[in-house]
Amino acid sequence: MTLPSAIGVCPDLRQETFELPAQAVSVADARNRAFDRLLQWGVPVDVCHTARLVVSELFANAVLHTDSDRIGCLLHVADGQIRVEVRDQGSYASTPMLLFPGAEEERGRGLQLIETLTHSWGVESAGRGLGHIVWAVIRS
Known part of the structure; x- marks a missing residue:
């Protein structure tokens, strides 16, 4: 006997979350967890590399620019x-935003990279005093 599918469940949905200490x-x-999981899910290797770089940039920004103890990451494929x-x-000193540093500046290009590599990205408040969620969408 075959049971019917649950309403609203997408058979192609894959999702995972993990949390790590806010340390360099x-x-x-x-980035390695994200790459490995996406590869296991059958995402094309070139897209896995892109996602790996996106996770690395967003995670590094959270480590460098917030006073967090822990940082969470969600991967959602559908x-x-x-x-x-x-x-x-x-809390950030300010909301994360796209910067255009001069040629001599060593930092400030991470979100430019995210802008180039992704279909879309943005920043949401996780709630008053609860930090931010920085998200990006990559088409596979």
């Missing part, structure tokens, strides 16, 4: 798209 050494762990969310606990 966690950035490599985050309908030919990958949504990456990085949630911090802390």
